[in-house]
Amino acid sequence: xxxxxxxxxxxxxxxxxxxxxxxxxxxxxxxxxxxxxxxxxxxxxxxxxxxxxxxxxxxxxxxxxxxxxxxxxxxxxxxxxxxxxxxxxxxxxxxxxxxxxxxxxxxxxxxxxxxxxxxxxxxxxxxxxxxxxxxxxxxxxxxxxxxxxxxxxxxxxxxxxxxxxxxxxxxxxxxxxxxxxxxxxxxxxxxxxxxxxxxxxxxxxxxxxxxxxxxxxxxxxxxxxxxxxxxxxxxxxxxxxxxxxxxxxxxxxxxxxxxxxxxxxxxxxx
Amino acid sequence: xxxxxxxxxxxxxxxxxxxxxxxxxxxxxxxxxxxxxxxxxxxxxxxxxxxxxxxxxxxxxxxxxxxxxxxxxxxxxxxxxxxxxxxxxxxxxxxxxxxxxxxxxxxxxxxxxxxxxxxxxxxxxxxxxxxxxxxxxxxxxxxxxxxxxxxxxxxxxxxxxxxxxxxxxxxxxxxxxxxxxxxxxxxxxxxxxxxxxxxxxxxxxxxxxxxxxxxxxxxxxxxxxxxxxxxxxxxxxxxxxxxxxxxxxxxxxxxxxxxxxxxxxxxxxx
Numbered sequence: 001x002x003x004x005x006x007x008x009x010x011x012x013x014x015x016x017x018x019x020x021x022x023x024x025x026x027x028x029x030x031x032x033x034x035x036x037x038x039x040x041x042x043x044x045x046x047x048x049x050x051x052x053x054x055x056x057x058x059x060x061x062x063x064x065x066x067x068x069x070x071x072x073x074x075x076x077x078x079x080x081x082x083x084x085x086x087x088x089x090x091x092x093x094x095x096x097x098x099x100x101x102x103x104x105x106x107x108x109x110x111x112x113x114x115x116x117x118x119x120x121x122x123x124x125x126x127x128x129x130x131x132x133x134x135x136x137x138x139x140x141x142x143x144x145x146x147x148x149x150x151x152x153x154x155x156x157x158x159x160x161x162x163x164x165x166x167x168x169x170x171x172x173x174x175x176x177x178x179x180x181x182x183x184x185x186x187x188x189x190x191x192x193x194x195x196x197x198x199x200x201x202x203x204x205x206x207x208x209x210x211x212x213x214x215x216x217x218x219x220x221x222x223x224x225x226x227x228x229x230x231x232x233x234x235x236x237x238x239x240x241x242x243x244x245x246x247x248x249x250x251x252x253x254x255x256x257x258x259x260x261x262x263x264x265x266x267x268x269x270x
Numbered sequence: 271x272x273x274x275x276x277x278x279x280x281x282x283x284x285x286x287x288x289x290x291x292x293x294x295x296x297x298x299x300x301x302x303x304x305x306x307x308x309x310x311x312x313x314x315x316x317x318x319x320x321x322x323x324x325x326x327x328x329x330x331x332x333x334x335x336x337x338x339x340x341x342x343x344x345x346x347x348x349x350x351x352x353x354x355x356x357x358x359x360x361x362x363x364x365x366x367x368x369x370x371x372x373x374x375x376x377x378x379x380x381x382x383x384x385x386x387x388x389x390x391x392x393x394x395x396x397x398x399x400x401x402x403x404x405x406x407x408x409x410x411x412x413x414x415x416x417x418x419x420x421x422x423x424x425x426x427x428x429x430x431x432x433x434x435x436x437x438x439x440x441x442x443x444x445x446x447x448x449x450x451x452x453x454x455x456x457x458x459x460x461x462x463x464x465x466x467x468x469x470x471x472x473x474x475x476x477x478x479x480x481x482x483x484x485x486x487x488x489x490x491x492x493x494x495x496x497x498x499x500x501x502x503x504x505x506x507x508x509x510x511x512x513x514x515x516x517x518x519x520x521x522x523x524x525x526x527x528x529x530x531x532x533x534x535x536x537x538x539x540x
Contacts, residue, residue: 117443117446117447117450120446120447120449120450120451120452121450123450123451136451136452138436138452216439218415218436218437218438218447227352227418227419228418228419228437230419231352231418231419231423232375232419232424233375234355234356234375234376234378234379236356
């Protein structure tokens with residue numbers, strides 16, 4: 001056996017020193033960061049924090065609670081939809097497909113307008129079925145649209161994750177005499193959830209940002225409060241603050257996901 | 271060496287940024303043969319788009335008359351209310367003719383011509399409303415709609431601290447929402463609300479009453495918004511406003527839209 005056996009992988013190439021293009025790219029980024037820091041310290045106005053600090057915090061709370069509640073409601077709705085997508089029954093499959101097709105294929109802003117202003121036109125109908133108290137409130141309308149929208153995306157995540165679990169897991173369960181329900185909830189879903197973790201985190205991040213749309217139907221979320229503050233000051237740093245708060249939210253979520261993934265995949269680590 | 275370059279570049283970028291932030295050119299040497307005017311197009315009868323998509327309204331007609339008098343060719347562009355001041359500052363257009371009140375907060379950002387009209391704010395309520403007067407006690411716990419970043423929204427918050435103020439991107443949306451029964455009252459310019467309750471869409475509602483215009487919030491009436499430093503253009507507009515007031519053009523335009531005087535009291539000291 002000589003050293004040049006064809007099946008031995010090539011050693012990993014040593015790290016290349018940065019070439020000129022890379023240096024320029026890094027230079028531009030550093031310059032932009034410094035310019036931003038200089039700009040921000042230049043315009044920074046502490047009196048604005050005094051004036052709007054609390055409204056930003058209350059806006060942040062509205063955003064967090066709205067996204068949390070609609071994500072959870074969406075998760076509940078997504079389970080039957082995902083099962084419908086995988087069903088053998090043609091009607092169930094068709095309905096689930098139509099649901100996903102509509103909510104993924106139309107803009108969220110259109111869905112929110114449709115629910116808030118469109119449903120408002122049918123006030124009499126909603127009053128007669130006793131649901132007007134729900135659709136009267138902008139917050140609930142935002143929740144309703146966001147939940148249905150994310151349910152469509154989550155159903156697809158769930159379906160993909162469930163289908164990624166090997167058939168052998170089902171067969172193994174059945175050979176032990178377990179019922180389909182038990183196999184599904186105790187064997188397949190836990191494994192699927194590990195696969196789905198990253199896509200779910202992605203979906204929450206997208207929702208945090210998409211939820212800013214509710215500001216146009218008069219919900220004072222983080223973005224709504226920002227618009228308020230901007231309209232009183234015409235100072236762009238109000239938007240910079242909002243961006244930094246959104247960034248912090250997403251960053252916190254990213255760390256949370258990393259932690260959850262490390263914890264959930266302990267058994268896979270060698 | 272490279273680090274030095276990077277820092278030099280960063281310094282240059284931030285210098286440009288800082289420079290653009292404070293730069294305030296004078297228009298002394300500028301030839302104003304054409305002027306681009308920004309308006310909203312969603313605030314009838316002051317500015318709106320007719321069925322054919324043409325800009326119409328009192329603001330538009332007055333601005334056109336001013337331009338004719340200044341012997342200047344004017345073009346109109348529509349711009350969302352929210353971004354009106356930033357768009358002017360970024361030179362997307364040279365003047366705002368959009369029923370913008372001359373307020374101290376706005377004067378920190380831009381400058382204004384003298385006023386070209388001044389009408390009081392008013393409150394409208396559904397015809398079957400139990401609200402009898404426009405006071406904080408009568409409106410306690412009620413929901414009032416207004417357009418975002420307007421003097422009216424600000425005044426509603428100041429006058430009715432015990433009411434819930436909801437803010438909409440355009441006037442069209444709060445009108446829709448009071449028809450739908452989500453709002454107990456709306457606050458806007460008396461002319462805007464009067465026109466609306468006379469129309470088919472506003473059949474739901476009636477004017478409850480006008481309110482005194484607090485000069486701290488409403489400022490000195492409605493003027494043409496201009497960039498700070500464009501003193502030559504400002505002088506041209508001011509001269510033209512006096513001229514069309516004197517030669518009867520103003521009255522002719524006013525009579526086309528209103529059956530009362532919208533100019534208000536003559537400004538005391540200029």
